[in-house]
Amino acid sequence: MPVPVILDCDPGHDDAFNILLAAAHPAIDLLALTTVAGNQTLEKTTLNARRVCAVAGIRGVPIAAGRDRPLHGARRTAENIHGDSGLDGPGFGEGEPDVPQDPRDALTLIRDTLLAHPEPVTLVPTGPLTNIAALLLAHPGLAGRIRRIVMMGGSTGRGNTTPAAEFNVLCDPEAADIVLRSGLPVTMFGLNATHQVRATPEVVARIAALGTPLSALCVELLTFFGSAYREVYGFDAPPLHDPLTVAHLIDPSLVELVRAAVTVELHGTYTRGATVVDLHGVTGLPAAVEVGTRVDTDRFWDLVVEAVRVLGGGPGPR
Template identity: 85%
Template sequence: MPVPVILDCDPGHDDAFNILLAAAHPAVDLLAITTVAGNQSLEKTTLNARRVCAVAGIRDVPIAAGRDRPLHGAALDAENIHGGSGLDGPGFGEGEPDVPQDPRDALTLIRDTLLRHPAPVTLVPTGPLTNIATLLLAHPELMHRIERIVLMGGSTGRGNTTPAAEFNILCDPEAADIVFTSGLPVTMFGLNATHQVRATPDVITRIAALGTPLAKLCIELLTYFAATYREVYGFDAPPLHDPLTVAHLIDPSLISLVRAAVAIELTGTYTRGATLVDLDGVTGLPANADVGMEVDVPGFWDLIVEAVRVLGERARSEVQA
């Protein structure tokens, strides 16, 4: 049976590919997409989710906007990586995408989906954890309707926004702390894993060879993403962070996991937002998460290329019909 999933995201170039993967693969039943402020403002991340779905022909998945700021403090963004739109690179045009925004807010859509679906649902947050923490605070009675939380965020080592903190966690450390201490099953894919899956020239060539409008869009996204990662971090190819979450749901053998205690630093002068991942068990804290470690990189990219192929051919067939 496909895994029922709610994708909570802040598109974002890598989020866009995660939407494609979740919508394309038969092992995933994408029930809803919710958005949060992160890579860009809430207005922009919500528009970007709709744009990606429109280009890919994803029209049966409701999209709702969530929190526009963290639980505490001011919002951050990643304009230096994702651009002023949050999804710079492709020319989406000025018009509205033909995929609508759901009139409900994200919290209501998630609640309604959890109550309606006959089985517990997996939550897949790939941005700041504000929406998920808000849900857990507002509706603790629904925790039994959540199968697990599979997230992109944190790191077993250094950060990417400060020396200690990864962007998603730093955007809302208090929300991350709520999620990791919730008692729910949590699987974390941090920078230590996601930096292994870089969109190298051979990946670009494989996607370009598909020859569909969606493939062209993907190349434009990756080209922009590569340029900012080269300028900001000196990477020779950009890492596609977020799709590790859905790839894991499709094929758990793709990424090895270790069980560990993960704590969120909330007050450190230089370390706020850091994920303390106790791989050696030295803190005595109870293990509360499965942490992604080694990735089958070719297997991961096979999933991404196939998702672009499937959705691209489907969208092109719809246009021709």
């Protein structure tokens, strides 16, 4: 049976591909999309989610806007990576996308979806964890309706926004702390895993060869994303972080997982937002989180390319 999923995201180039993958693959039942401020402001990330669904022909998936700032502290965005729109690169035009925004807020949409679905649902947050933490605080009785949380964030090693902290966790460390200590099953895909799935020129060429309007748009997204990563980080190809979450749900053998205690540093002058992953059991804390380690990159890219082909109406598998 398909895995029932709610995506909570902040599109964002890599979020866009995760939406495509979740909508295209028959192993996933995409129930709802919720947005959060992160890669850009809430207004922009919500518009971007609607734009992606519109160009890919994704209809009937409700999209609701969530929190526009972290639980505590100031909001931060990632214009240096995702541009002023949050999805710089392609031209989406000036008009409103024909995919509407749900009138409910994100927490209400998630609550309603969890209560309406006959079985527990997997939450897939790929931005700051503000919406998910707020949901757990506001509706603790819904925990039994959540099968698991599969998140993109953190790292077993160094960060990408500060030397110690990854962007999603740093945007709202208190929210990440609440989620990781919630007692719910959590699987974390951090930078140590996502940096293995880089959109090389060969990958971009495979997508371009599909020859559809959607594939052309995806190439434009990856071209801008790659340019930003070269300029900011010196990467030869950009890592497509977020789709690793849904790819794992499609094929659990795609990424090796280890169990570890994961805590979030909330107070360090230089380390606030760091995920402290106890891979060797030295803290004595419960190894409560599944942490992604080694990725089968070829199979990952096969899934992503196939999603673009399916939604774009392109030729047979490549």
